[in-house]
Amino acid sequence: MDDHPVDIEQFQSRRSTVYGQQGVVATSQPLAAQAGISILQDGGNAFDAAVGTAAALNVVEPTSTGIGGDVFAMYRTADGEIGAMRSCGGAPQDATIETIRDRMDGDNPSMPETGPHTVTVPGTARGWEQTIEEFGILSMSDVLEPAIQYAIDGYPVSEVISEQWKPAEKLFQTSHAKEAYLIDGRSPQVGEEIRLPRLGKSLAKIADEGADVVYEGEIAEAIVNEVQEHGGVLSMNDMASFEPEFIDPISTTYNGATVYELPPNNQGPIALEALNIAEELDVGDYENETERIHYLIEAMKHAFHDGHYYITDPEYKEVPALESKRWAQKRADRIESTASDPTPQMIDSPAEDADTVLLTVADDEGNVVSYINSRFMGFGSGLVAGNTGIALQNRGASFTLDPNHPNCLEPGKRPFHTLIPGLVQFDENDWAAFGVMGGYMQPQGHLQVLTNLIDQRQPLQQALDSPRWRYRSEGVISVEPEFPDEISIGLSRKGHNVRVDSTTAFGGAQISRYNDATLSAATEPRKDGNAQAY
Secondary structure, three states: OEOOOOOHHHOOOOOOOEEEOOEEEEEOOHHHHHHHHHHHHOOOOHHHHHHHHHHHHHHHOOOOOOOEOEEEEEEEOOOOOEEEEEEOOOOOOOOOHHHHHHOOOOOOOOOOOOOHHHOOOOOHHHHHHHHHHHHOOOOHHHHHHHHHHHHHHOEEOOHHHHHHHOOHHHHOOOHHHHHHHOEOOEOOOEOOEEOOHHHHHHHHHHHHHOOHHHHOOHHHHHHHHHHHHOOOOOOHHHHHOOOOEEEOOEEEEEOOEEEEEOOOOEOHHHHHHHHHHHHHOOHHHOOOHHHHHHHHHHHHHHHHHHHHHHOOOOOOOOOOOOOOHHHHHHHHOOOOOOOOOOOOOOOOOHHHHOEOEEEEEEEOOOOEEEEEEEOOEOOOOOOEOOOOOOEEOOHHHHOEOOOOOOOEOOOOOOOOEOOOOEEEEEEOOEEEEEEEEOOOHHHHHHHHHHHHHHOOOOOHHHHHHOOOEEEOOOOOEEEOOOOOHHHHHHHHHOOOOEEEOOHHHOOEEEEEEEEOOEEEEEEOOOOOOEEEEO
8 A cells, every 4th residue: 555645747758559369358457457358358359348348447447437337339330330329317297497596595595416305317228238138158247356455355556546535524424325426434445355245246236136136126215215315306217218329420521531520418519519520620630740739739629619608408408419510610610820718618617627547358259349427526426325435426517507508408308418439530440448537638639649640640658648637618728748849838828728747647547559451559647547458
């Protein structure tokens, strides 16, 4: 056990792209990556490994993910099917703007960041189950086994995750929440072994009884009771009526590659609009790095302006085709060689710096999967459902109580969702599952990683290692400490307000690739994880 604080910015380690013949897994915690590899070695495919890795992350990285959250997938199957799964619940049927305002203090309350009113119906368990039933080979019991073992037997906590665990000391207020995730009221230190037996028992129940136990059985009752005891309106009917959906992804082309993203209510259109604007501006042809990044930033600004105004649950309000080339052409015409108005049209939401987990898997049959399992912000709402060890998400914090905004709270409505697993086709038989976690950093990360790969021709790991920038809601351009000074100065001269932020603010990327039966993967150097192959 190491009780010294870890400064991840002090490390300048080098990694290579990982190559394998039968399977690759990339994610933010090594034990979870190993769980995915073990499932592939036991005869599972990429979809089995994706669920098993996600479940393991629920245990070894509980600071960012859990059964009490949602799950999303983007995939290409061995037989060529391209698709997506969205397993995210909506607001409770009794959650109206008036109801929430009546139950909160203040004359003009806004949507809280934590607490019972931020809990939406969790989609994880049924999302896992549907993934296995539709595309997997193994059973739910098989793929959950590594996660159950980690929870019951324990594991040593890794460096970045130990730091992310600390806010739980203030977030958790009930005795059963503290007992589930803290050690005598404190978060675990680096290298300290922790066990999560309550969560392990819940995972074992899902393995034995199926996901229905989370939506109609005793776990559902524990979730509903927890929310209602704290003044929320989630009901058993809200839980029982939830079903995941398999949807068609949206796509665009960028300099010869085809990129697939999730449609609204997710922010996939923002990434595609930014790529389209960048292509319209011929960003890939710029040899001057300051010029190239300037135009990428401007493309991102306009995409955020549109996405944060229009994107909502399409069942409640129509969303225009932000991903279309024609839309991008109009936006590109507005962009000049200097910085545009820094006042963004971005949702006033805690989503900007939210974080979660991403994993990617590819197997030798040609299955590639990008899989995201999220509780929104860290441990979520601060509520843990009874003795289940399940921390409940606070995704409802993304709603607004302004009835005139497209993303306003309504019964059953799904909020603006930041999560966007990605898929890219580089050539006829060259596919990669990818993503970059981190709230509003996600589409910005997609733009940077893809242009690194496509325009800069960087290897997978270099594309993830390269220093990043991000456009923030107050109009500032944040850059990493390693970002080249000469480029920062050049951007400032163009009118950008540039500041240096911590490396932890720039997301977490993963990528797994199938290229004519050659498998490769890379992982985020800003996280604890790794890419593994066999």
